[in-house]
Amino acid sequence: DVKVTQSSRYLVKRTGEKVFLECVQDMDHENMFWYRQDPGLGLRLIYFSYDVKMKEKGDIPEGYSVSREKKERFSLILESASTNQTSMYLCASPPLTSVSTDTQYFGPGTRLTVL
Amino acid sequence: AQSVTQPDIHITVSEGASLELRCNYSYGATPYLFWYVQSPGQGLQLLLKYFSGDTLVQGIKGFEAEFKRSQSSFNLRKPSVHWSDAAEYFCAVARMDSSYKLIFGSGTRLLVRP
Numbered sequence: 649d650v651k652v653t654q655s656s657r658y659l660v661k662r663t664g665e666k667v668f669l670e671c672v673q674d675m676d677h678e679n680m681f682w683y684r685q686d687p688g689l690g691l692r693l694i695y696f697s698y699d700v701k702m703k704e705k706g707d708i709p710e711g712y713s714v715s716r717e718k719k720e721r722f723s724l725i726l727e728s729a730s731t732n733q734t735s736m737y738l739c740a741s742p743p744l745t746s747v748s749t750d751t752q753y754f755g756p757g758t759r760l761t762v763l
Numbered sequence: 764a765q766s767v768t769q770p771d772i773h774i775t776v777s778e779g780a781s782l783e784l785r786c787n788y789s790y791g792a793t794p795y796l797f798w799y800v801q802s803p804g805q806g807l808q809l810l811l812k813y814f815s816g817d818t819l820v821q822g823i824k825g826f827e828a829e830f831k832r833s834q835s836s837f838n839l840r841k842p843s844v845h846w847s848d849a850a851e852y853f854c855a856v857a858r859m860d861s862s863y864k865l866i867f868g869s870g871t872r873l874l875v876r877p
Contacts, residue, residue, distance in 0.1 A: 681864075690867035691807075754807040756805060756806040
């Protein structure tokens with residue numbers, strides 16, 4: 649019953665490192681999203697992708713980039729990790745059509761700590 | 764701008780007691796509204812959603828929510844809480860420009876007393 653998986657549950661990195669967070673979905677969805685979750689702020693959209701090699705900035709893209717080389721895989725990249733990027737990162741895969749009939753699935757999250 | 768407000772950061776209830784989690788939204792038209800639950804170490808799971816029609820929506824795990832346009836609210840309720848309901852709950856509204864992009868509230872953490 650696997651739908652959205654994330655490569656790591658926990659990561660610890662040092663300031664300045666390049667960090668890759670991987671997300672894979674097995675539903676053949678075109679859309680994939682990256683959110684970050686912080687206490688008191690809920691989930692905020694970082695980047696999203698409508699299709700392979702297509703990406704768009706969300707609400708808080710600064711300090712992040714993404715890669716979508718294959719339909720099932722969406723990577724979030726921290727070019728030079730900073731301590732303020734310590735957070736929980738959630739990948740999601742919503743349906744292309746309206747959410748009135750289809751469910752948006754979330755991955756279990758990656759808790760990233762930047763020291 | 765669209766927004767979602769969950770005024771309660773934490774709520775503690777006794778097992779078996781009733782529960783109501785508050786959610787208020789800001790939206791210019793009929794909103795698409797959602798409640799998600801996040802159990803410790805888990806991703807988000809959809810509890811229920813509202814798009815139109817009956818303003819009382821039934822969800823999974825015995826939860827329900829009522830859409831009140833006049834109050835811009837979509838409060839989540841459960842008549843009898845179980846210890847396994849301890850989790851964080853998020854209210855969300857779909858964006859006007861794209862219905863599958865969601866704006867989330869800040870979340871309410873539910874603690875259940877034995």
